[in-house]
Amino acid sequence: MSEEAKVGDVRDFVARARSVGIFKKTHSTNVLQALKTATEQASENGHNPDSWTVSEFRKELPGLFQAYGGANNVSTKTVTTYEKRVRKLLKQFEDHHSDTDVEFHQWKAEVEADRESRKSRRKKTKNASSTAAKTEPTEPSGEVTIDGDGTHVVSLPLPGGRLVSLTSPVQMTLRETKIVQSWIEAQLNAAAALAALDEEDDD
Numbered sequence: 001m002s003e004e005a006k007v008g009d010v011r012d013f014v015a016r017a018r019s020v021g022i023f024k025k026t027h028s029t030n031v032l033q034a035l036k037t038a039t040e041q042a043s044e045n046g047h048n049p050d051s052w053t054v055s056e057f058r059k060e061l062p063g064l065f066q067a068y069g070g071a072n073n074v075s076t077k078t079v080t081t082y083e084k085r086v087r088k089l090l091k092q093f094e095d096h097h098s099d100t101d102v103e104f105h106q107w108k109a110e111v112e113a114d115r116e117s118r119k120s121r122r123k124k125t126k127n128a129s130s131t132a133a134k135t136e137p138t139e140p141s142g143e144v145t146i147d148g149d150g151t152h153v154v155s156l157p158l159p160g161g162r163l164v165s166l167t168s169p170v171q172m173t174l175r176e177t178k179i180v181q182s183w184i185e186a187q188l189n190a191a192a193a194l195a196a197l198d199e200e201d202d203d
Contacts, residue, residue: 006053033082034081034083041065
């Protein structure tokens with residue numbers, strides 16, 4: 001049945017999932033925008049996307065998003081994110097669009113349980129990042145070695161027991177070392193924050 005379902009049925013599926021709380025408002029908006037981007041590009045390419053089955057639509061996605069990215073001033077990450085959202089939506093559609101109301105609500109329970117689990121993980125990550133941010137910068141170890149080529153290697157301890165080695169062609173002052181150390185810690189915290197945002201996009 002899912003092979004014969006049309007692209008327009010996917011929009012109805014999103015509305016149904018939104019009505020029972022499986023999809024949040026923001027998520028529904030995001031997936032519909034990604035879906036609209038693909039169908040509008042198909043129309044620009046001379047196709048009638050509403051006549052396609054879901055499986056036919058899926059096969060066209062790489063070319064559609066490649067054309068969209070080439071014709072618009074958007075980043076590769078944006079194009080990849082849009083295609084990922086549509087592919088995930090089509091998979092959910094095929095798995096659940098023919099569910100009975102009881103089965104649909106069973107899926108809702110699974111989604112909510114997974115959502116709570118991810119919220120808990122994000123909270124732990126946020127607390128860990130906050131703690132790291134409030135921690136006084138760790139003093140550089142002061143362990144400086146000189147390689148055979150004359151470069152200086154400084155060991156920098158970071159929160160969480162991590163240790164990095166910084167290689168410099170000249171000996172760095174303590175102030176310079178602290179600046180570099182703080183920058184590395186900031187990048188690690190930013191990476192953790194981005195990972196949390198990626199998880200939020202799946203809510």
